[in-house]
Amino acid sequence: MAKPFDPVQSANEEARETTRQLLREARFGTLATINENGYPFASLVTFALDRAQTPFLLVSRLSGHTKHLLADQRCSLLVGEPGKGDPLAHARITIQCSASIIDRASDENIILRTLFIARHPKAALYIDFPDFLYIRLTMMEASLNGGFGKAFRLKSDDLR
């Protein structure tokens, strides 16, 4: 019996390079978390990349998405800015992630602070507020959409 049509291709080097570029250049991302009602919740976030090129967030404990991640580490990050013209014509990627809180007392905080400010200089206004913390998003798999008809599936090895 023929397999059902699957429009999604396995990742190739071009897909991996597009992914790295999206992660390096994004000004923001959209995070999806599970809220207190069990519903998926989409919110705008800023992120940077650590030395292993893993994304991490700077978030306030007062924010809804932070409370969601403290209760359930499952999330996804959508990266890729819709430019001019048809928003669906631009490349973007949804990365399924597992969130982990970085201990504020750890040495790692100093490194993440430097990396975050380098990418988001305006965050200097609030980065040291006591309610803010870093959350690392370990990437598990991803769906890359390079525009109509250009869909790729990336596995964890493709995301290293």
Next chain:
Amino acid sequence: MAKPFDPVQSANEEARETTRQLLREARFGTLATINENGYPFASLVTFALDRAQTPFLLVSRLSGHTKHLLADQRCSLLVGEPGKGDPLAHARITIQCSASIIDRASDENIILRTLFIARHPKAALYIDFPDFLYIRLTMMEASLNGGFGKAFRLKSDDLR
């Protein structure tokens, strides 16, 4: 005992008007659905408003988010385009929604088609493809973020 600090205010008329404006003017939104692994999944969508000002999507049955919504109607829609400068300084809203498929054979399809093309003229290229369908997002409650320190909670009555 004092109540814990809640930075989120109840909606006022300004919050309701900002919400209507975001829904009228957005070029795109981000949809959060639950994927086949139970993870929240964020993806880019275009939408329009029906005559009751309820958002509806035009999606392909081949898309991941459509499959998710066919299996679980729970979703949210993030609306509000990050403009220039700090992306977190711009107003945006997360609306918790319940998704319902519009029967392609219903008369309503003709009305939704007209409304969708009026807002997204380029969708004329694919709107009549047989794998495309409309999904209505009934709005249940919402979190409006008008920039730092300006957070509002909207109930279903505020979203009518």
